[in-house]
Each structure stands twice: as C-alpha cells, then as structure tokens.
Amino acid sequence: MTLDADTIVASATPPGTGGIGVVRISGNQAEAIARAMLGSLPEPRTATYRTFADARGQKIDAGLALYFPEPASFTGESVLELHGHGGPLVVSMLVEAAIELGARQAMPGEFSERAFHNDKLDLVQAEAIADLISSGTAQAARAALRSLSGAFSTAVNRLADRLLRLRMHVEAAIDFPEEEIDFLSDDRLNERLAECATSFETLIEEAQQGRVLRDGYQVVIVGKPNAGKSSLMNLLSGQDAAIVTEIAGTTRDILREQIDIDGLAVELIDTAGLRENPDRVEEEGIRRARRALRSADAVLWIQDATDSGSAAIDEELPDDVPVTVVRNKIDLVEEAAGAISSNTVNLSAKTGAGVDVLRDTIKELAGYRNQGEGAFTARRRHLEALARAKAHFDSGREALREARAGELLAEELRLSQQALGEITGAVSSDDLLGRIFSEFCIGK
Numbered sequence: 313m314t315l316d317a318d319t320i321v322a323s324a325t326p327p328g329t330g331g332i333g334v335v336r337i338s339g340n341q342a343e344a345i346a347r348a349m350l351g352s353l354p355e356p357r358t359a360t361y362r363t364f365a366d367a368r369g370q371k372i373d374a375g376l377a378l379y380f381p382e383p384a385s386f387t388g389e390s391v392l393e394l395h396g397h398g399g400p401l402v403v404s405m406l407v408e409a410a411i412e413l414g415a416r417q418a419m420p421g422e423f424s425e426r427a428f429h430n431d432k433l434d435l436v437q438a439e440a441i442a443d444l445i446s447s448g449t450a451q452a453a454r455a456a457l458r459s460l461s462g463a464f465s466t467a468v469n470r471l472a473d474r475l476l477r478l479r480m481h482v483e484a485a486i487d488f489p490e491e492e493i494d495f496l497s498d499d500r501l502n503e504r505l506a507e508c509a510t511s512f513e514t515l516i517e518e519a520q521q522g523r524v525l526r527d528g529y530q531v532v533i534v535g536k537p538n539a540g541k542s543s544l545m546n547l548l549s550g551q552d553a554a555i556v557t558e559i560a561g562t563t564r565d566i567l568r569e570q571i572d573i574d575g576l577a578v579e580l581i582d583t584a585g586l587r588e589n590p591d592r593v594e595e596e597g598i599r600r601a602r603r604a605l606r607s608a609d610a611v612l613w614i615q616d617a618t619d620s621g622s623a624a625i626d627e628e629l630p631d632d633v634p635v636t637v638v639r640n641k642i643d644l645v646e647e648a649a650g651a652i653s654s655n656t657v658n659l660s661a662k663t664g665a666g667v668d669v670l671r672d673t674i675k676e677l678a679g680y681r682n683q684g685e686g687a688f689t690a691r692r693r694h695l696e697a698l699a700r701a702k703a704h705f706d707s708g709r710e711a712l713r714e715a716r717a718g719e720l721l722a723e724e725l726r727l728s729q730q731a732l733g734e735i736t737g738a739v740s741s742d743d744l745l746g747r748i749f750s751e752f753c754i755g756k
C-alpha cells in the first residue's frame with residue numbers, strides 16, 4: 313500500500329459538548345498548519361497555551377497546543393493537537409480551519425492505520441485501541457491494554473518464529489537428501505512439532521478467552537411457558553427487568569440484559585415460552601425466540617420442577633451450543649438446590665437458592681477464568697486465523713507421519729506461519745486492512 317501524503321484532521325473527542333475538545337492533525341502539513349493557526353511553532357511535546365486562529369487570522373478559540381514532530385508521535389508523522397473548548401461549533405471551526413490550510417477530513421481509523429504503516433503499532437495493537445475504548449468491563453479493559461502493550465502479538469510472533477526455524481531445518485534437510493531420511497525420522501523433530509502443537513493449543517485457548525472478554529457471552533433462556541424464565545432473568549440481572557405473572561405466555565418479546573459475572577460480560581436473553589397453538593402475538597415471540605437461539609453462545613433450558621410434563625426438551629436446539637437444563641421452582645419440591653449433573657442445575661428463581669452454581673456453570677461454559685493480569689483481548693478474526701494456522705500445521709505433521717513428506721511439511725509450515733502473520737499484520741492485504749480500520753470511528 314502506498315502511503316498517503318495527505319495531511320488529515322479530525323476531532324479526537326466524541327461529538328457533543330464537553331470540558332475540552334481535541335482536534336488532531338497528522339501529516340507533513342502539520343507543521344505549516346501549526347505555524348498558521350498558532351502564530352509560531354510551539355516547542356515539541358510541550359503543552360503550550362495559545363490562541364487558535366483560522367487561515368485569515370480570525371480567532372476561533374484558545375487552549376493548549378501540543379506539537380509532536382515526526383517520527384515520535386502516535387502516527388509516526390508530525391502531529392498537532394489542539395485542546396480547545398469542547399463545544400461542537402468550536403471543534404468544527406478548528407477542523408474547518410485546518411482543512412482550509414491544506415488538511416483533509418480523516419477517514420474512520422485513519423490515524424491508527426497510519427500508525428500501523430509507520431510501524432508504531434501492529435494490527436493486534438491497533439485493534440486493541442478500539443477494544444480498550446469500547447470495553448464493557450474492567451477486566452476487558454485490562455485485557456485490551458495487555459493486547460495493546462503487545463502481549464498477544466508477542467505470543468503470536470513467538471510461535472511464528474518457531475514455525476519458521478522448524479521450516480528452515482526441514483528445508484535444509486531436503487537440500488541434503490542423504491541426511492533427509494535421518495532428519496525426518498529424528499525424535500528431536502517430532503519433539504519440536506509436539507511443542508509447537510502445545511503452543512497452538514495454549515494460544516487458541518487464550519484467544520478464545522480473549523474473544524469472550526471482548527465480545528461478551530450470549531446466554532439465551534428458553535423453555536415452556538410459566539417455567540420461570542423471566543423470574544430467572546430478573547434474579548440474575550438483579551433487576552425487575554421482565555414482567556412475571558402466573559399466566560402462561562406472559563413474555564412475548566425478546567428481552568436483553570447485560571450482566572457481569574466476575575468480570576465476564578454476559579448478555580442474557582429472555583424469550584417467549586415455547587408451546588403449540590399460541591396466539592398471533594405469541595407466535596411472533598416464539599419465532600424470535602428461535603432466532604435468538606441461532607446466535608447463542610449457550611442455552612439455558614428452564615423446566616418447572618413441579619411439572620413432570622415440562623421435563624423433556626422437545627425443542628430443536630442448536631447442536632453446537634452447550635445446553636444447561638435448569639430445574640426451577642425447587643422450593644416447591646423436596647429436592648436440594650445445586651448441580652445434579654454436569655449439565656443440570658436445580659434452583660429456585662424465587663428464593664435464589666442454587667443461583668451461584670448456575671453463575672459458575674455459565675463461567676465454565678464460557679471457558680472463563682478470571683485470569684487477571686494474564687489475559688488479553690482477541691477477535692473473531694484472530695481465532696479464524698489461528699484455526700487456519702493450526703489446520704496447516706496439523707496437515708504438515710500428518711504428511712510427515714504418514715509419508716515422511718518433508719516438502720509437504722515445509723510447505724504447510726510456511727502456510728501456517730503466513731496465517732499467523734495475518735493476525736499481527738506481518739502478512740496483510742489492502743482488503744483486510746480496509747475492513748479492519750473502517751470499523752474504527754473517525755479521529756482514532
């Protein structure tokens with residue numbers, strides 16, 4: 313990708329009114345724009361109180377100006393930051409003035425994209441900035457910060473490096489055929505492959521955690537009418553969110569609540585009770601319930617413990633999603649609350665008995681451990697690339713085991729390493745970059 317010579321400008325603070333509004337300008341015109349708007353160039357990296365003027369010298373505002381000469385800036389280009397008063401009009405006048413002086417409005421994520429092209433950040437780190445800004449729990453924010461500081465990238469690079477060294481070894485062996493056979497049947501090679509396989513597994517597990525930290529975990533509550541789905545939703549969320557009545561068919565719409573289980577962001581979805589011959593409104597509710605099931609990370613199937621007829625799961629549930637059976641209203645029968653098997657929990661949405669066990673179950677299903685300092689955020693994109701890398705690695709290993717095919721192993725190792733490179737952006741296409749950075753908001 314050719315680097316853009318344009319100088320870009322955007323508000324770095326959100327639209328609306330605030331104490332301060334920051335306008336950021338990046339590119340080779342930043343210095344000239346600074347001279348024009350401030351009268352002279354402020355001392356680098358020093359907050360300086362200045363009057364901000366437009367191209368004709370008309371005063372717009374006054375505040376702190378910060379100038380970062382390239383390459384020591386966020387983008388790697390010369391950057392000017394103007395910290396003015398946070399009114400939408402002031403901010404847009406400052407942006408207008410910079411445009412008049414030769415800058416253009418930045419595209420979404422363009423500052424971060426420039427930082428990436430100037431090797432200030434790799435892709436994972438650029439994405440971590442967006443994740444940090446939008447994180448929903450303190451744990452997610454900490455994890456994003458760890459990604460930003462390079463924890464995830466380092467792990468990926470370390471594995472890619474191992475694959476590279478392994479491949480170089482294999483290729484060297486192929487070039488010296490008299491030694492090839494020995495090398496390829498060498499225990500040491502198998503050991504190193506096994507080590508890489510373990511690294512893959514650890515990294516994939518950590519990245520899955522990271523994905524859950526970033527995106528949250530979606531739990532859909534389904535079951536027969538009156539089983540106590542809405543009561544459970546209210547209990548878990550600690551709010552009187554859903555209407556509860558003894559009338560079967562109370563809930564008709566989908567209800568969503570965000571809860572935080574020890575730092576795991578969970579989106580709970582309460583749905584209409586599933587039954588035959590509903591009325592028209594309920595029928596639509598049931599249709600929505602089934603649709604919600606399709607995007608679920610986990611399903612809670614609620615049963616009324618007092619009603620033996622509601623015991624069986626007669627609904628078609630997605631087969632790749634874990635289902636936990638919750639036997640509710642345990643206060644009305646002679647049974648203890650708590651786990652009664654690996655996927656069945658007895659509880660009472662009325663008294664709250666057994667709900668702690670259910671919370672633990674949800675954490676377990678999400679594979680969530682409160683890793684504290686160790687965790688980093690990851691995205692679906694990263695998981696897909698990791699899965700592809702692992703698949704190539706596995707077929708390479710297979711080729712060696714089945715046919716002692718050194719060339720195939722080398723090639724699969726190369727493809728595996730390439731898939732890992734896509735995560736950090738060491739290998740990237742313009743198309744991929746465009747997609748990633750366009751998700752950012754303007755000014756980032």
Ligand SMILES: Nc1nc2c(ncn2[C@@H]2O[C@H](COP(=O)(O)OP(=O)(O)OP(=O)(O)O)[C@@H](O)[C@H]2O)c(=O)[nH]1
Nearest residue numbers: 537538539540541542543561562563585641661662
């Ligand atoms: N004793 C007892 N009653 C419960 C419990 N959970 C729910 N109920 C009662 O069961 C009835 C139905 O509860 P809801 O939470 O509305 O059930 P629902 O599954 O959401 O029902 P629909 O929305 O109609 O599908 C209400 O009268 C609740 O008070 C429980 O654990 N113990």
Ligand SMILES: [Mg+2]
Nearest residue numbers: 541542562563
């Ligand atoms: Mg309900």
